Amino acid sequence: MRKVFWMPLLVAISTMVALYGIENLLHIGLLRFSFSWNEPLEEGLFFAMDIAVLPFVIGILAGFLVERKLRRSM
Numbered sequence: 001m002r003k004v005f006w007m008p009l010l011v012a013i014s015t016m017v018a019l020y021g022i023e024n025l026l027h028i029g030l031l032r033f034s035f036s037w038n039e040p041l042e043e044g045l046f047f048a049m050d051i052a053v054l055p056f057v058i059g060i061l062a063g064f065l066v067e068r069k070l071r072r073s074m
Contacts, residue, residue, distance in 0.1 A: 012062055015062040015063075019055030
């Protein structure tokens with residue numbers, strides 16, 4: 001039972017870390033999602049957000065696939 005919990009979690013986290021590392025190292029635009037809101041906030045600041053969503057989604061999917069495979073093999 002412990003392997004069913006830890007293996008998918010480790011696979012998901014390691015996949016996310018690897019994809020974030022590859023994105024930062026190679027500057028791949030596909031893995032980066034940019035959001036800019038051009039309306040000024042207090043004191044003339046602008047809101048801008050630059051996050052990577054795709055590695056998170058791929059990591060979660062990898063974790064689900066590993067969990068499914070482990071449960072079928074038991």
